[in-house]
Amino acid sequence: MKIEQIYTGCLAQGAYYITSNGEAAIIDPLREVQPYLNRLSLDGVSLKYIFETHFHADFVSGHLDLSKSTGAPIVYGPTANPEFEAIIATDNQIFEVGNIKIKVLHTPGHTMESTTYLLIDEDGKDHAIFSGDTLFIGDVGRPDLAQKSASMTQEQLASTLFHSLRNKIMTLANDVVVYPAHGAGSACGKNMSKETVSTIGEQKEKNYALRANMTESEFVTEVLDGLTPPPAYFGMNVAMNKKGYxxxxxxxxxxxxxxxxxxxxxxxxxxxxxxxxxxxxxxxxxxxxxxxxxxxxxxxxxxxxxxxxxxxxxxxxxxxxxxxxxxxxxxxxxxxxxxxxxxxxxxxxxxxxAEKETDSVKRISAEQFASEVTIGQDKVIDIRKEGEYSAEHVDEAYSKPLAYINNWINEIDPKEHFYIHCAGGYRSMIAASILQARGYRNFTEIEGGFNAIAKTDLPKTDFVCQSKVL
Missing domain, CATH: 3.40.250.10 (Rhodanese-like domain)
Structure with missing residues (x-):
C-alpha cells in the first residue's frame, strides 16, 4: 500500500494517490489530469475508482476528464446528485482497491453530500481518513457555503457537522492518520494549520472544534464566529463540478x-x-x-x-x-x-x-513614504486582511481589505490623494491596477508594503476601530 499527498500550494489543496497490488484510487483530483495518467503508467497500475469528498467550491476537480481517460467510475457519498454518471455510495459501503478497503463515512455539515473516506489497510486496521472539507488540521469546514442548496440555515448545517464529527470521526482510534483536502490559505475554513497531515488523537488535543466537553451550542457559535463572505466564484465552481465542464x-x-x-x-x-x-x-x-x-x-x-x-x-x-x-x-x-x-x-x-499605448503605476519606496506622509492628514489605505491590520498598522490608516475592493472602491473620493499598501506589494499592485482601470489616478502605491514600512520611524499602532468613512 502506498499513499501520496499531492499538494498544490496556490490552492492550498491536497489530492491523494493511493495504490495497492496493481490498483489505484485518486481522491479529489485537480483539473489537469495528465500528471495522474503519467503516474499510473509509470507505476504500472490501473485506476479503479475516483473518489470525490463533495462538490468542491474553491476549485474545479478533474474527475470527469480522469474518468473519461481511464474508464474508472466516479464515487460520491450519500445524497450527491451530479448530472453525470457516478456511483452514489451508501453510508458504510466498502470499496476494494487491491488489498485495501475504502469505507464510506457520510459526514454532512460542510455540505450535505460531504463524505469522509476511511482507508482500511491489508491487515484490516483503520489506517487513515481522507476528510475532504469536513475536518482540517486545526479547523473544520465552514458550514455556511451550502445553505441555499441544502435549504438549511448555517446554524442547522453547523449542528449537522457537530454530529458528523462526534459520531463518525472522533470515534476512530487516535492513531488514525488525517488527510484533509486543504491547508492554511484556503477560504474553505478560517483557522487551518500550515500542517497538512495529522492524527485523530492530535486533533482531539489541538483542534478547537473537537474539544471533548464541547456542547453543540458552543460548537455552532465558535464555528460560525468570524466567517468572512465566501468568494463569489465558489458557487460557479460548485455548479461546474456538479454539472460538468x-x-x-x-x-x-x-x-x-x-x-x-x-x-x-x-x-x-x-x-x-x-x-x-x-x-x-x-x-x-x-x-x-x-x-x-x-x-x-x-x-x-x-x-x-x-x-x-x-x-x-x-x-x-x-x-x-x-x-x-x-x-x-x-x-x-x-x-x-x-x-x-x-x-x-x-x-x-x-x-x-509595436509602439502601442502603455500605462504605469505611481510607486514609491517605504522610506519616501515615511518622509512625505503626514499622519492624521494624508489618507493611508491598508488593504491587508483584517487580522493583519489588527496586529499592527500605520497610525490612522484605514482597513480596506483587497478581497472587498468591489464594495469599498466607490467610497473613495477620486479627487483626494491617498496612499495604498499591503504586506509586501503583491496585493497592493492588484488593487492599484483595479483602481486605475476604473478611473482612479490620484494615489500612490508603496513598494514593499507594511513589511518595509515597519522598518521606518512612522508611528504604528495596535488595533483601532476606524469609525470614520472615506
Missing part, C-alpha cells in the same frame, strides 16, 4: 492561441474581454497595457482571480512572461476560468515593439 485540453488549446499586438488590441477593443497581466508587480508598475489587471502568477494567483473577477465566464486575454502561458491557463482552469481567448505572443515586449 469542457475538457481541460480544449480549454488549454483555446488559451494557447498566440495573438500579435494588433490582434490582441482588436479583440480587446471589440469584445468585453478583460486583460489579465500575470507578470511580477515590479515589472507591471513600470509599464503595462492600459486597463489591464495585474495578478502575478508568482503569488496566490488562482484564488485572487476567483475572488476579484468572480464571473468564471468572463472572457480573458492574458499577458505573461515568456514560457508562462500554459501554466497561467492551467491555473486559471483550476478555478473554472476557461474562457481565455488567447495570449499576447512574445509577452509585453511585443506590445512595446
Amino acid at each position: 469542457n475538457s481541460f485540453e480544449e480549454v488549454l488549446n483555446n488559451g494557447m492561441k498566440a495573438l500579435s499586438a494588433n490582434e490582441f488590441e482588436e479583440i480587446a477593443d471589440s469584445s468585453e474581454a478583460l486583460i489579465l497581466d500575470t507578470r511580477n508587480p515590479a515589472e507591471f508598475y513600470k509599464k503595462h497595457i492600459p486597463q489591464s489587471i495585474n495578478i502575478g502568477i508568482g503569488g496566490d494567483f488562482a484564488p485572487w482571480v476567483g475572488t476579484l473577477i468572480a464571473d468564471v465566464n468572463q472572457p480573458l486575454l492574458i499577458v505573461t512572461d515568456l514560457g508562462k502561458e500554459e501554466e497561467t491557463i492551467t491555473r486559471l482552469s483550476r478555478v473554472g476560468f476557461d474562457n481565455v481567448l488567447g495570449h499576447l505572443e512574445g509577452g509585453f515586449e511585443t506590445w512595446e515593439k
Whole structure:
C-alpha cells in the first residue's frame, strides 16, 4: 500500500494517490489530469475508482476528464446528485482497491453530500481518513457555503457537522492518520494549520472544534464566529463540478492561441474581454497595457482571480512572461476560468515593439513614504486582511481589505490623494491596477508594503476601530 499527498500550494489543496497490488484510487483530483495518467503508467497500475469528498467550491476537480481517460467510475457519498454518471455510495459501503478497503463515512455539515473516506489497510486496521472539507488540521469546514442548496440555515448545517464529527470521526482510534483536502490559505475554513497531515488523537488535543466537553451550542457559535463572505466564484465552481465542464485540453488549446499586438488590441477593443497581466508587480508598475489587471502568477494567483473577477465566464486575454502561458491557463482552469481567448505572443515586449499605448503605476519606496506622509492628514489605505491590520498598522490608516475592493472602491473620493499598501506589494499592485482601470489616478502605491514600512520611524499602532468613512 502506498499513499501520496499531492499538494498544490496556490490552492492550498491536497489530492491523494493511493495504490495497492496493481490498483489505484485518486481522491479529489485537480483539473489537469495528465500528471495522474503519467503516474499510473509509470507505476504500472490501473485506476479503479475516483473518489470525490463533495462538490468542491474553491476549485474545479478533474474527475470527469480522469474518468473519461481511464474508464474508472466516479464515487460520491450519500445524497450527491451530479448530472453525470457516478456511483452514489451508501453510508458504510466498502470499496476494494487491491488489498485495501475504502469505507464510506457520510459526514454532512460542510455540505450535505460531504463524505469522509476511511482507508482500511491489508491487515484490516483503520489506517487513515481522507476528510475532504469536513475536518482540517486545526479547523473544520465552514458550514455556511451550502445553505441555499441544502435549504438549511448555517446554524442547522453547523449542528449537522457537530454530529458528523462526534459520531463518525472522533470515534476512530487516535492513531488514525488525517488527510484533509486543504491547508492554511484556503477560504474553505478560517483557522487551518500550515500542517497538512495529522492524527485523530492530535486533533482531539489541538483542534478547537473537537474539544471533548464541547456542547453543540458552543460548537455552532465558535464555528460560525468570524466567517468572512465566501468568494463569489465558489458557487460557479460548485455548479461546474456538479454539472460538468469542457475538457481541460480544449480549454488549454483555446488559451494557447498566440495573438500579435494588433490582434490582441482588436479583440480587446471589440469584445468585453478583460486583460489579465500575470507578470511580477515590479515589472507591471513600470509599464503595462492600459486597463489591464495585474495578478502575478508568482503569488496566490488562482484564488485572487476567483475572488476579484468572480464571473468564471468572463472572457480573458492574458499577458505573461515568456514560457508562462500554459501554466497561467492551467491555473486559471483550476478555478473554472476557461474562457481565455488567447495570449499576447512574445509577452509585453511585443506590445512595446509595436509602439502601442502603455500605462504605469505611481510607486514609491517605504522610506519616501515615511518622509512625505503626514499622519492624521494624508489618507493611508491598508488593504491587508483584517487580522493583519489588527496586529499592527500605520497610525490612522484605514482597513480596506483587497478581497472587498468591489464594495469599498466607490467610497473613495477620486479627487483626494491617498496612499495604498499591503504586506509586501503583491496585493497592493492588484488593487492599484483595479483602481486605475476604473478611473482612479490620484494615489500612490508603496513598494514593499507594511513589511518595509515597519522598518521606518512612522508611528504604528495596535488595533483601532476606524469609525470614520472615506
